[in-house]
Each structure stands twice: as C-alpha cells, then as structure tokens.
Amino acid sequence: MSELLRVEDLVKSFPAKKRGIPPLVAVNGVSFTVDEGETLGLVGESGCGKTTLGRSVLRLVEPDSGQILYRGTDLTKTRDMRPLRKKLQIVFQNPSGSLDPRTLVRDIIAEGPRIHRMNASKQETRELVDRLMREVGLSTEYADCYPSELSGGQQQRVSIARALALDPEFIVCDEVVSALDLSYQSQIINLMERLQSERRLSYLFISHDLAVVRHISRRIAVMYAGRFAEVADADELVSHAVHPYTRVLLRSVPIPDPQLSRRRAAGSSTGSVVGAGRVPQTGCAFADRCERAEAACRLEVPPLRELAPGHFAACRLL
Amino acid sequence: MNGQDILLAVSGLRLSFRTPRGTVQAVSDASFQVRRGEVTGIVGESGSGKSVSAYALLGLLARNGTVEAGSALFDGRDLLSLGKKELRKLRGSEISMIFQDPMTALDPAFTIGSFLTEVLRSHAPTINRREAWGRSVRMLADMGIRDPEDVMRRYPDSLSGGMCQRVMIAAALLCGPQLLIADEPTTALDVTIQEEILSLLQRLKEEQGMSILFITHDFGVVARLCDRVAVMYGGFVMESGSVEQIYHSAAHPYTQALLRAIPRLEDGGKELLSALEGEPIDLIRLPEGCVFAPRCPRRCEKCLRTRPVTTDLGDGHSAACHRIREGGDLHV
Amino acid sequence: MKRKSRAFFRNPVAVTALAILVVIILFCILYPFFTTIDYREMNFEDRLQTPSLKHPLGTDNFGRDLMIRMAWGGRVTLSVAFFSGLIAAVIGTVIGILCGYAGGSTDSVIMRLMDVLSSVPGLLLAIVFEYMLGMGRGNFLYGIAIAGIPPFAKLVRAAVLEISGSAYVEASRALGASPLHVIREHVVRNALPLAAVQATTAVADALTTCTILGYISISIKPPMPEWGMLFDNGKNQLRILPHLSLIPAAAIILCIVCLNLMGNGIRDSLSIGGGDA
Numbered sequence: 052m053s054e055l056l057r058v059e060d061l062v063k064s065f066p067a068k069k070r071g072i073p074p075l076v077a078v079n080g081v082s083f084t085v086d087e088g089e090t091l092g093l094v095g096e097s098g099c100g101k102t103t104l105g106r107s108v109l110r111l112v113e114p115d116s117g118q119i120l121y122r123g124t125d126l127t128k129t130r131d132m133r134p135l136r137k138k139l140q141i142v143f144q145n146p147s148g149s150l151d152p153r154t155l156v157r158d159i160i161a162e163g164p165r166i167h168r169m170n171a172s173k174q175e176t177r178e179l180v181d182r183l184m185r186e187v188g189l190s191t192e193y194a195d196c197y198p199s200e201l202s203g204g205q206q207q208r209v210s211i212a213r214a215l216a217l218d219p220e221f222i223v224c225d226e227v228v229s230a231l232d233l234s235y236q237s238q239i240i241n242l243m244e245r246l247q248s249e250r251r252l253s254y255l256f257i258s259h260d261l262a263v264v265r266h267i268s269r270r271i272a273v274m275y276a277g278r279f280a281e282v283a284d285a286d287e288l289v290s291h292a293v294h295p296y297t298r299v300l301l302r303s304v305p306i307p308d309p310q311l312s313r314r315r316a317a318g319s320s321t322g323s324v325v326g327a328g329r330v331p332q333t334g335c336a337f338a339d340r341c342e343r344a345e346a347a348c349r350l351e352v353p354p355l356r357e358l359a360p361g362h363f364a365a366c367r368l369l
Numbered sequence: 370m371n372g373q374d375i376l377l378a379v380s381g382l383r384l385s386f387r388t389p390r391g392t393v394q395a396v397s398d399a400s401f402q403v404r405r406g407e408v409t410g411i412v413g414e415s416g417s418g419k420s421v422s423a424y425a426l427l428g429l430l431a432r433n434g435t436v437e438a439g440s441a442l443f444d445g446r447d448l449l450s451l452g453k454k455e456l457r458k459l460r461g462s463e464i465s466m467i468f469q470d471p472m473t474a475l476d477p478a479f480t481i482g483s484f485l486t487e488v489l490r491s492h493a494p495t496i497n498r499r500e501a502w503g504r505s506v507r508m509l510a511d512m513g514i515r516d517p518e519d520v521m522r523r524y525p526d527s528l529s530g531g532m533c534q535r536v537m538i539a540a541a542l543l544c545g546p547q548l549l550i551a552d553e554p555t556t557a558l559d560v561t562i563q564e565e566i567l568s569l570l571q572r573l574k575e576e577q578g579m580s581i582l583f584i585t586h587d588f589g590v591v592a593r594l595c596d597r598v599a600v601m602y603g604g605f606v607m608e609s610g611s612v613e614q615i616y617h618s619a620a621h622p623y624t625q626a627l628l629r630a631i632p633r634l635e636d637g638g639k640e641l642l643s644a645l646e647g648e649p650i651d652l653i654r655l656p657e658g659c660v661f662a663p664r665c666p667r668r669c670e671k672c673l674r675t676r677p678v679t680t681d682l683g684d685g686h687s688a689a690c691h692r693i694r695e696g697g698d699l700h701v
Numbered sequence: 702m703k704r705k706s707r708a709f710f711r712n713p714v715a716v717t718a719l720a721i722l723v724v725i726i727l728f729c730i731l732y733p734f735f736t737t738i739d740y741r742e743m744n745f746e747d748r749l750q751t752p753s754l755k756h757p758l759g760t761d762n763f764g765r766d767l768m769i770r771m772a773w774g775g776r777v778t779l780s781v782a783f784f785s786g787l788i789a790a791v792i793g794t795v796i797g798i799l800c801g802y803a804g805g806s807t808d809s810v811i812m813r814l815m816d817v818l819s820s821v822p823g824l825l826l827a828i829v830f831e832y833m834l835g836m837g838r839g840n841f842l843y844g845i846a847i848a849g850i851p852p853f854a855k856l857v858r859a860a861v862l863e864i865s866g867s868a869y870v871e872a873s874r875a876l877g878a879s880p881l882h883v884i885r886e887h888v889v890r891n892a893l894p895l896a897a898v899q900a901t902t903a904v905a906d907a908l909t910t911c912t913i914l915g916y917i918s919i920s921i922k923p924p925m926p927e928w929g930m931l932f933d934n935g936k937n938q939l940r941i942l943p944h945l946s947l948i949p950a951a952a953i954i955l956c957i958v959c960l961n962l963m964g965n966g967i968r969d970s971l972s973i974g975g976g977d978a
Contacts, residue, residue: 096559097530111875136877149868153890162886163876202649210872217876232414233586234645237630241641259560262632266642289634303564305589307631309612312592316568 055253056085056108056221061117063100063107077103078114079277082355085221090247090254092268092285094261094300100277101257105223108255109139121221137167140214144226146206150198156209157194160184163217183212188242204235211242221253228263240267261304265289270361273297276336279355283362294364295341335367343368374405376548376580377426382439382449384418384425391653395421397660399439399606400679401599403548406578408570410595410612412585416649417601419584423550425449427466428456444547462492465541469553471533475525481536482521485509485543492544508539513569531562538569542579549573550582555590567593588631592616597685600624603650603660606679610686620688623661659691667692715966718959725956729775738766740773741924749942761945762938765924767931771948774926778911779956781842781927786904788846793853794896798884800854801861812858815851823848823910828919837922845910849903856899860892894971901964905957912953928953 063078077100085091095101106112108119110132119126121139129135143149150159160180163169170176181191187208198206207227214222224243228236244267246252258264264271265285272282273296281294292298306312334349335341341348348367355365382399385392396418403409413419424430426441426448441448443464451459460466468474475484485505490496496504502521509517512535525533534554541549551570555563571594573579583595591598592612599609600623608621619625629643647664650656656663662672671691679689710716733740738756744764752759758767796815800808827844834840864870864887873883914920915929923930928949935945 096561109875111871133877133879136875141872141875143868143872145868149872151869151873151887151891154886162873162878166877166879166882205648213872213876232649233588233627233630234414237632237642237644238646240632241644244641260632261560262634265634266632299561301634303561304634305560305563305587305593307588307592307616307628307633309592309616312589316564316571316593 053087054084055087055089055122056255057118057120058083058108059118059120061104061107061119062115063103063112064115076277078107080117081274081277081279083272083279083282085253085255087220087253088247088251089270090256090268092264092271093255093257093274094259094264094271095274096259096300098276099274101274102225104274105141105225105255105257109136109141109223111141133167137163137217138220139223140217140219140221141223141225142207142210142214142227145230146203146210147198149210150206152198154197155194156196156198156201159198159209160212160216163213167217169217179216180212183216186215186246187212188238202235203231204238207231207235207239208242211239211246215246215250218250219252221255223255223257225257226259229258229260236263243267261289261300273300278336278352278365279363280337280366281362281364282355287359287362291362293358293362293369294366295343295368296337297364299340335365375402376405376443377403377582378440378442379422379426380440380442382422382425382441383437384421384430384439385435385437386431387433387435388653393652394655395434395604395652396425397604397655399599399601399604401606401609402597403580403582404597405547405580406574407596408574408581408583408594409597409599410583410585410591411599411601412588412591413601414586414649416603416652418604419586419601420552422601423466423552423582423584426550427460427464428453429466461488461541461546462544463546464548464550465544465546466550466552467534467537467541467554470557471537471554472525472530472557474537475533477525479524480521481509481523481525481528485521485536485540488540489543504543505539508543509536512536512539513565529562530558531565534558534562534566535569538566542573548580548582550584552584553586556585556587563590570594588628600627603655604652605660605689607661607690608686608688610682610684614684614686618686620682620686620693621690622665622667622692624688626666659689709966709970712966712969715963715970718962718966722956722959722963725775725952726779729772729779732772733769736766736769738769740765740769740926742766749938751942752944758948759942759944761934767945767948770926770931771928771952774928774931774949775952777839777921777925778908778928778953781839781845781911782904782907782956785842785846785849785907786900788843789849789903790853790896790900792846793850794857794892796850796854797857798861798888798892801858801865801888802880802884808858812855815854818847819851821848823906824913827910827914831919836919839921841911841914841919845907848910849906852903853896853899856895857892860895861888864888864891894967898964898968901960901967905960905964908953908957908960912950 059082061078061081062076064074064076066074081104083091093101093104103112107114110126114127117127121135126132126135157180160183161176164176164179170179180194184191184194189205189208189212193201193205198209201209228239231239240263247254256264256267268285270282271285271288273280273294275296281288281292281297288297289301292301302315306315334351335353338344338348353365353367355363357363358369379402380400382396384396385394399418399422401409401411411419411422421430421434425436430436436449439449482502482505486498486501489501489504506517506521509520514520514535528536555566558566567590570581574581585591595612597610598612598615600607600615600621602623608615608619608624615624616628619628626645630645632642645664650660658673658675659677662668665672669691677689677691679687680693681687742765746764747756747760748762748764750756750760756766756768758771760766796811800811823845826848827841830844831841870883870887873887911927912929912932915927916933918933920930921927931949932946935949938945
C-alpha cells in the first residue's frame with residue numbers, strides 16, 4: 052500500500068483571549084502517515100487537540116507550522132486548496148448542526164458538485180444525488196425533505212453522502228457516531244467500512260470511544276494535551292499498551308459485562324482529584340495525573356520513541 | 370434480595386406531552402423499583418422515556434407534560450399525587466437528583482461555597498453559616514476533592530466537568546437523602562473522569578448504603594454500577610431483572626440486539642458489527658402492536674397487532690414479548 | 702422556503718393580520734377610483750358633518766370628505782412607512798453582512814458608527830432631513846429610513862457571525878466553497894427570516910414616527926393629506942366630532958398592531974424547525 056498522506060511536526064495554537072495568558076497549543080508537534088485504503092484511529096479525551104488536528108490537516112483551520120504532504124504535494128504551501136478539496140473530505144460529529152436547516156437534502160448532497168461545476172445538467176445532478184443516497188442506504192424519498200425531518204442516523208448518512216459526492220480519497224471522520232444512539236452507531240460504522248472497501252478510501256477516524264476506534268482502525272494514535280502519547284497497531288495497542296495514559300484509558304472503557312467490569316474496578320485505585328488543573332508548562336503533560344510520575348518527568352517533554360516495530364510511545368519510564 | 374426493603378416502587382407510569390405536532394406519548398407503561406442500598410439502572414436510547422420517567426417522580430416535567438396514570442410509592446407516599454409544596458420539601462432532602470451537564474447546572478454567578486451553604490440552609494434554616502460551611506467542606510472532601518476549602522471559594526467556570534459533577538453530587542447529598550436519582554450524570558464527561566465518578570457512586574452505595582436510580586444509555590456503565598436494570602424502548606419497559614440476568618440471559622429481542630451491537634474492545638474487530646436495522650419510532654403515532662416489532666428480527670403477526678404483556682420469568686426477571694410466552698428460545 | 706410559508710399561513714392570527722393590512726392597502730389604492738369627490742374639494746356648506754351616505758366618514762372643518770382624504774392619506778403614510786422600511790432593510794442588511802464577514806477594524810468602525818446613529822432619535826433625523834432637503838415633500842422619509850438602519854445592521858451582523866461559525870458553513874468550506882457561495886447559499890437564507898421580522902418592526906416604527914411628525918405639523922404640505930396630519934387636524938374638533946381624529950388614529954394603530962402580529966407569525970413559523978417537522 053502506498054502512502055497517501057504524511058503529516059510532519061504539525062503545530063496549531065490559539066491565542067488567549069486575555070492578555071498575559073500564554074496561547075493554548077492545541078496541536079504541539081504531531082507527525083503521522085496514512086496509507087491508501089487505511090484507517091488511522093485518533094483517540095483522546097476532550098481538549099486533547101484531536102478535533103483541531105483533524106481540521107488542520109484539511110486546512111480548515113490554518114496550522115502554524117509543519118508539513119502536510121498529500122501524494123507528495125505540501126498542502127501548507129498550496130495557494131488554492133479548492134481543487135484538492137475534492138480529494139480530502141470531512142464528516143462532522145453533530146449531524147443536525149452540520150446540515151443547513153434551510154436547505155433540502157438533495158441540495159445539501161449536491162452542493163459539492165455544484166461548487167466545482169462537476170455536472171453539466173440538472174438531470175445529471177439528480178442522478179448523482181439518487182445514486183449517492185442509495186449508496187449510503189438512504190431512501191430517495193427523503194431527497195426533498197429538510198434535515199430536521201430526518202433522524203440522527205439518517206442525517207449522518209446525508210453528511211456522508213455529501214462528502215462522497217466529490218469522490219474523495221481521504222476522509223476525516225470527526226466523532227461521526229458519538230452523537231448517535233447505540234443502535235444506529237453500528238449501522239453507520241458498518242456503512243463506513245463498506246464504503247471504504249468499495250471506494251478504497253482512507254480515514255482519519257477521530258473518536259473518544261476506544262472500542263469503536265479499535266474496531267475500524269488498523270493503527271491507533273492516542274493523543275493527550277496536543278501530543279501523541281502512544282501509536283501502535285490496533286490489536287497491539289489494546290493488548291500491550293505501555294503509556295500510562297493509554298492504560299488509564301483502557302481501564303476506563305465501560306465493559307458491558309458486570310463481573311468483568313467490577314473485577315476490573317476493584318483492582319484499580321481511585322485517587323483524590325486536584326482542583327481544575329491547567330496543563331503544566333514544562334515536562335510531560337500527564338505527569339500530574341500519572342501514578343508513576345517522578346520528579347524528572349516534569350522537567351522535560353518526553354519524545355515519541357519507537358519501542359518495538361511500529362509501536363511508539365512518549366514516556367521517560369519505558 | 371427477598372428481605373430487602375423496596376424504597377421506590379413505580380408502577381404503570383404513563384405520561385405524555387402536548388406539542389404543536391400532536392401528543393407525544395413519551396411513556397406508555399413503565400414499572401420499576403429501587404431497593405434500599407441498591408442501584409437500579411434504567412437503560413434506553415433517546416426517546417425511550419427513561420429521563421422523563423425520573424423527572425415525573427419529582428414533579429419536574431415541563432409545563433406541557435402530564436402524568437396520565439401510574440403510582441410511585443416512596444416511603445409509603447405516592448409521589449405522583451403530592452402537591453407542589455410537598456414535592457419541594459422532598460427534593461434535596463429525601464430525594465435528590467443530579468443531571469447530565471454539571472457545567473450548566475451550576476449558576477456561574479455564585480461561588481461553590483455560596484451554592485452549597487445555600488442548599489443546606491434552604492432545607493434547614495436554623496443552621497448557622499459557620500456550620501453550613503463546615504459541613505459543605507467535609508462533604509466536598511468526602512467526594513474526593515483534595516482542597517475543599519479552595520474549591521469552596523471558586524466559581525464554576527474555573528472547574529472541570531468532573532469537578533463540577535462532584536460538587537453537584539455533594540450538593541445532592543448534603544441533606545442526607547434516602548434516594549439519589551442520577552440522569553446520565555457521566556454522559557457529558559470524558560471516559561476516564563466517568564470512571565472516577567462511577568467509583569465515587571459505588572463507594573457511596575457500599576459505604577453509606579445509598580440507593581440510586583441511575584439513568585443512562587450506556588450498557589457498560591450499567592454493568593459497572595447497577596444491581597438491577599430496566600430496559601426501556603419507545604415508552605415501555607421491555608425487560609427488567611438483575612444485571613446478571615440481563616447480561617447473561619437477556620430474554621427480549623431488543624435487549625439482545627443492543628448487547629450484540631456494542632463494539633467491544635476484545636473483539637478482533639474485523640467482522641461487521643451486529644446492527645439493528647430500521648429507524649426510531651414516532652412517539653406521536655405509536656404502532657398498534659409491540660413498539661419494537663417493526664425493527665424486531667423475530668416479529669410475527671401477533672407482535673404487529675397486539676401489545677405484549679409483561680411476562681414473569683422468575684427470580685425477579687421479566688420481559689414484555691409475545692415470543693417468549695410461546696416458548697420461543699430465550700437466546701437467539 | 703415553501704414549507705415555511707405554509708406554517709405561516711396556518712397561523713390564524715398572522716393571516717388575519719395580513720388580510721387586514723392588504724384590505725387597508727387596497728382601499729387606499731383603489732378607493733379614489735370609485736368616487737367622484739376630490740380630496741381637496743372644500744364645501745363650506747357641508748363642513749363638520751357626521752357620517753352620511755354622501756360622505757361615508759363625514760367632513761372636516763373645511764368641508765373636505767374624510768373618506769377620500771383617508772385613502773390619499775393612507776397612500777402617503779403607508780408609502781413612507783414601507784419605503785423607509787425597505788431602504789433601512791436593504792442598507793442595514795448589506796452593512797450587516799459586510800461587517801459580519803469582514804471583521805477586524807472595518808467591523809469595529811462601522812459598528813461604532815451604528816451605535817452613534819442609533820443614539821439619535823428617528824424623529825430628530827426626520828426633522829433634520831425635512832429642513833435640509835426641503836419641507837413638505839416627504840423628505841422626512843429618508844430620516845426615518847436612516848434611523849432604521851442600525852437595528853438591521855446589528856441583527857444581520859449577529860446572524861452572520863452565528864451562521865458563519867456554524868458547522869454547516871464549515872462543511873461548505875470543506876467542500877471548497879468560496880465566501881460568495883457561502884453568503885449566497887447559506888447566510889442569506891438563514892439570516893433573511895430574522896430580517897423579515899425586523900422589517901415589520903421597522904415599518905411599524907415608521908408609522909409611529911409619521912404620526913408624531915404629523916402632530917407637530919412637520920409633514921406633507923397641505924392639501925395632500927397624511928394620516929398623522931389628519932390626526933392633528935381633527936384635534937380641535939375632538940369634542941364635537943371625535944371621529945375626525947380617531948379614525949386616522951385607529952387606522953395607524955390597526956396597521957401597527959397588524960404588522961406586529963405578522964412579525965410574530967413570521968417568527969413563530971420559523972422556529973418550528975424546518976416547517977413541517
């Protein structure tokens with residue numbers, strides 16, 4: 052499989068609203084690659100920067116520095132992103148918010164082709180919309196409806212159809228099932244997997260739900276406070292995670308089996324919580340919450356090192 | 370289980386909302402119980418009626434909502450027949466509730482200290498400020514907060530979500546209620562923080578014999594914390610029983626389908642997830658028969674025509690499904 | 702859009718209000734063609750008459766027929782009100798979109814200008830324009846229009862900011878949309894409804910201002926009538942023939958009420974999701 056996307060040392064920060072407070076560095080030097088037809092899972096909790104990373108890769112948010120190489124072309128140096136937008140798409144988290152409430156489903160799906168003037172006639176556009184709707188499993192009778200008339204799962208299918216309309220190669224999936232009920236989550240995930248194999252798509256699959264990410268990804272990157280804490284193959288990560296944060300994350304994923312769940316809970320400790328902490332400026336960002344933290348951990352930021360083939364982690368103690 | 374006290378017994382609850390589009394039958398028939406010192410979970414997706422069932426108990430339904438039928442016996446009294454004044458006295462002192470988004474539930478204009486002392490003094494006006502402060506500080510410490518005095522002086526916007534939820538739980542427990550109702554208290558929190566809060570609630574149950582009615586959509590959370598579970602769909606309780614019964618011997622097709630649809634970490638993950646087909650039901654135009662029938666893989670003619678009655682499967686396990694009565698397999 | 706109008710038309714109050722307004726407007730436009738009496742015609746023998754078959758609304762102290770003067774007066778008053786509202790809406794909306802999109806210093810400067818403008822009472826501006834551009838020719842219309850711009854600008858700007866920050870606009874940009882496309886396809890259709898509601902308010906305010914202007918005699922040059930002026934003219938006869946003042950007053954109030962009810966109706970029909978949902 053050939054490399055489709057390569058990101059090197061991406062940095063994105065947001066200036067503080069008040070003077071005197073340092074800027075918030077949402078993405079602090081992140082690098083990764085995604086191959087053709089591959090899914091890279093990106094896991095982390097709120098505020099870790101995964102959403103910003105997803106948007107920065109597509110330059111929906113302008114990165115401060117770093118390189119984004121798409122099939123060799125550096126996106127950060129591209130003047131006009133528009134032709135490339137056909138190949139690099141995104142599906143958002145909130146199904147209802149990401150669809151214009153005053154536009155018909157048909158027109159939402161056709162917006163991309165219209166922008167790029169891809170179809171000559173109305174008839175062709177109509178046919179394209181119908182084809183896409185069938186592809187995502189949405190009955191064409193919904194084409195002349197407004198988004199609010201559809202359920203969350205159906206709205207998300209519209210979002211997906213919209214992204215597919217431009218025939219992309221790479222899609223950033225930003226928490227695409229997080230806002231859906233359980234019974235619809237699996238429907239959408241199955242759909243995304245089917246589309247991936249039929250269209251040979253690559254995904255950057257962002258989610259806070261490790262179980263879902265594990266299911267759909269070949270490799271997983273765990274993000275904390277703007278940096279990658281650990282990167283490994285999905286199976287390897289789940290069974291042999293080494294970074295303390297990854298281990299905490301794995302321990303917290305709810306297990307729908309009462310005995311296993313309680314056995315695991317009994318084995319772990321519950322510490323007191325400190326007040327609303329701000330990420331420390333020096334050293335490892337996880338040090339304050341880490342069971343194994345030592346004084347030296349707070350001095351220097353640990354680099355991401357390859358501990359085993361394909362398995363990277365950023366921790367002094369390994 | 371047999372000798373244990375039933376603290377809350379809800380039976381035949383039925384409620385609806387008037388909307389411009391029609392009457393939404395949010396709950397058609399719900400029955401569940403909470404025993405002393407136990408956690409009962411109500412599990413369901415959006416639109417199942419789980420949250421409004423809890424709100425109805427404390428008289429917190431929106432203005433366009435009506436409780437049409439049912440009883441909710443708490444300590445000998447029927448909550449659904451109490452007047453506003455009596456309910457207000459009850460809330461916070463005998464039954465407390467915590468909600469989904471702790472950040473918005475706290476008034477940003479008040480410090481945590483003023484909030485907590487206010488809660489105490491509204492239920493016990495004779496208590497003086499110093500004692501109220503002291504009790505609040507101790508409660509925050511019990512919640513696992515390292516610097517309670519410092520937190521008392523802070524405003525909500527300087528606290529994290531997990532911290533706010535601990536404050537809310539502290540506020541809920543200040544007056545020593547018998548029952549805690551928790552409406553999706555961890556849904557808006559990160560999963561690692563969720564684990565901490567669940568640990569906290571478990572400790573409350575084990576060390577103080579707290580009884581909890583826990584509403585959630587997450588089966589993993591239920592497995593972690595609950596002793597008994599009621600599974601709701603479309604305003605009906607589809608199945609209820611102990612947590613072991615639900616997970617290991619689920620009888621209702623909906624419960625079975627949901628349990629199968631959960632992506633698990635242990636999964637090799639290369640096969641398709643088991644998915645529930647179909648779309649959510651319309652609570653304004655409920656189907657004639659079983660509300661789950663349109664999506665049920667095991668439906669039959671009877672299912673589409675008549676509503677199933679709740680069948681007792683023994684040992685506190687019950688389910689509302691035609692196919693069970695006919696001796697169909699309990700396991701698919 | 703079609704669904705929205707359907708929701709509006711299902712609202713009995715709003716539809717009635719619209720119907721009343723339409724009837725009044727039609728009356729003002731058509732009535733002069735159905736009568737032979739001229740609005741300037743003075744019949745001193747017929748002065749100060751109560752309503753009769755010949756003069757359906759009676760006559761004023763110059764013997765002029767009130768009914769025909771109400772029709773012509775309505776033409777003036779309502780034109781002033783609607784045109785000033787229209788000018789304010791168009792200019793205010795354009796400014797709002799510009800500021801919402803431009804941001805930065807352009808936005809700040811223009812918004813401060815709007816703040817200054819909104820602190821000047823519309824009435825005062827109307828009078829100023831009358832003096833500046835010549836009195837009696839309806840130039841107060843421009844004053845009212847300009848005074849009506851700031852609320853539109855602020856409203857539309859706020860809507861643009863909210864819309865531009867929305868996920869669906871971000872989605873549009875992800876598809877490769879240019880700012881013009883976003884404005885045309887998303888901003889306009891989502892901001893327009895709010896502007897429409899504001900428009901009814903603007904016209905209602907303009908009507909009030911006209912009344913006051915008429916009352917202080919800074920209005921259209923006689924003998925051309927105008928409702929505010931008619932209200933003023935009749936005040937000396939309040940004790941003997943109150944209808945001379947009350948009819949114009951009632952007309953103005955009725956229009957204002959109908960406009961407000963229509964505005965409510967538009968607002969309500971928009972808040973019900975996507976129409977039928």
